[in-house]
Amino acid sequence: MKREIDYSLYLVTDRDLMSAPDLETAVERAVKGGCTLVQLREKTAGSREFFETAVRVKAVTDSYGVPLIINDRLDIALAADADGVHIGQDDLPADVARRLIGSGKILGVSASSLGEAEEAVCAGADYLGIGAMFATGTKTDADLATMDELRRIRRALSIPIVVIGGINQATAPSFRDIGIDGLAVVSAIIGAPDIEAASREMREVWDGFKR
Amino acid sequence: MKREIDYSLYLVTDRDLMSAPDLETAVERAVKGGCTLVQLREKTAGSREFFETAVRVKAVTDSYGVPLIINDRLDIALAADADGVHIGQDDLPADVARRLIGSGKILGVSASSLGEAEEAVCAGADYLGIGAMFATGTKTDADLATMDELRRIRRALSIPIVVIGGINQATAPSFRDIGIDGLAVVSAIIGAPDIEAASREMREVWDGFKR
Numbered sequence: 172m173k174r175e176i177d178y179s180l181y182l183v184t185d186r187d188l189m190s191a192p193d194l195e196t197a198v199e200r201a202v203k204g205g206c207t208l209v210q211l212r213e214k215t216a217g218s219r220e221f222f223e224t225a226v227r228v229k230a231v232t233d234s235y236g237v238p239l240i241i242n243d244r245l246d247i248a249l250a251a252d253a254d255g256v257h258i259g260q261d262d263l264p265a266d267v268a269r270r271l272i273g274s275g276k277i278l279g280v281s282a283s284s285l286g287e288a289e290e291a292v293c294a295g296a297d298y299l300g301i302g303a304m305f306a307t308g309t310k311t312d313a314d315l316a317t318m319d320e321l322r323r324i325r326r327a328l329s330i331p332i333v334v335i336g337g338i339n340q341a342t343a344p345s346f347r348d349i350g351i352d353g354l355a356v357v358s359a360i361i362g363a364p365d366i367e368a369a370s371r372e373m374r375e376v377w378d379g380f381k382r
Numbered sequence: 383m384k385r386e387i388d389y390s391l392y393l394v395t396d397r398d399l400m401s402a403p404d405l406e407t408a409v410e411r412a413v414k415g416g417c418t419l420v421q422l423r424e425k426t427a428g429s430r431e432f433f434e435t436a437v438r439v440k441a442v443t444d445s446y447g448v449p450l451i452i453n454d455r456l457d458i459a460l461a462a463d464a465d466g467v468h469i470g471q472d473d474l475p476a477d478v479a480r481r482l483i484g485s486g487k488i489l490g491v492s493a494s495s496l497g498e499a500e501e502a503v504c505a506g507a508d509y510l511g512i513g514a515m516f517a518t519g520t521k522t523d524a525d526l527a528t529m530d531e532l533r534r535i536r537r538a539l540s541i542p543i544v545v546i547g548g549i550n551q552a553t554a555p556s557f558r559d560i561g562i563d564g565l566a567v568v569s570a571i572i573g574a575p576d577i578e579a580a581s582r583e584m585r586e587v588w589d590g591f592k593r
Binding site: 217218219220222243244245246247249250258260261262263264267268271 | 428429430431433454455456457458460461469471472473474475478479482
């Protein structure tokens with residue numbers, strides 16, 4: 172059974188930026204600070220290492236009742252019994268991903284245009300990651316999404332939307348009145364010297380949207 | 383339904399060594415020359431590229447009635463509806479792989495010792511790739527398997543066994559009297575100037591074992 176997801180503050184991991192000694196510690200600190208969802212992204216790990224990392228991180232997210240999403244690798248998501256998978260435009264096609272993971276797991280899809288967003292919805296996505304909103308050092312090959320395109324996507328589609336790519340305390344307030352469902356953050360949390368504090372501060376920015 | 387597999391001459395692809403213009407052409411030439419099984423191995427491709435390559439190569443192998451096995455990536459094997467997956471000791475654990483692909487697909491496992499081989503059999507492997515039999519340029523991090531260890535594995539286990547790692551026309555004859563089920567070949571076929579001829583010559587070496 173797919174549970175209701177709180178997309179408010181979505182941590183996306185990046186081992187290279189990480190200020191904590193290991194990923195489990197980094198994730199635990201981020202979740203303690205207020206992250207509501209975690210995506211494990213491993214771009215260089217072999218399959219065994221990725222799988223074992225996913226199992227360890229899931230023990231942490233499970234203990235806090237926060238869903239774990241695996242980036243790209245459906246096989247790792249299935250093997251570790253993660254809550255879902257997040258795919259980009261260079262990963263498996265979204266309709267194939269949906270067929271393989273079934274209806275019980277969360278499918279997130281990256282999109283940078285309304286066309287990609289509509290296609291993802293038709294393929295069965297549960298949420299969209301719209302971006303990159305700003306040029307970012309974490310994903311240099313990412314297509315950029317403009318603020319206008321984000322507004323068009325939000326007006327056209329009712330699916331949950333998180334923004335990603337250069338989201339930090341300085342940039343987040345620009346999304347205040349667009350009606351998004353959450354902020355996806357990489358370096359501003361995982362790369363912060365104090366991950367828990369950075370997570371708490373980002374969470375306060377988000378909570379401020381609702382006042 | 384899992385079909386009876388002919389392991390006689392098992393092509394493992396390597397894009398970097400390839401003498402043909404594209405993988406489909408290389409695979410077609412190898413199969414025409416006598417390869418009975420094909421493993422698609424892509425160590426640098428992104429998921430979309432790997433998936434699309436697998437679909438194209440499967441169209442070729444299907445047209446010749448030869449099974450296609452995907453290296454490492456279970457999600458690609460499932461997405462492309464390949465005939466099976468081949469995993470190494472650094473990939474997903476074999477028992478997890480078996481659970482995810484079900485009983486209808488072929489599971490191959492690399493092993494370099496009797497201990498690894500026994501574990502793979504218990505986990506539900508359909509065949510073993512034993513090696514690397516010789517130090518090889520295609521997989522520099524591979525553990526080496528000795529001829530004595532290969533003989534021990536063959537005596538202990540009834541599962542189909544192919545040898546891999548440095549198998550070519552010069553080295554293949556040393557396996558004549560060990561009772562293996564096939565030769566797995568990378569560079570000696572895919573890297574040959576004439577892939578079809580190289581495949582035919584390796585096939586003649588193998589067929590010579592039976593006389």
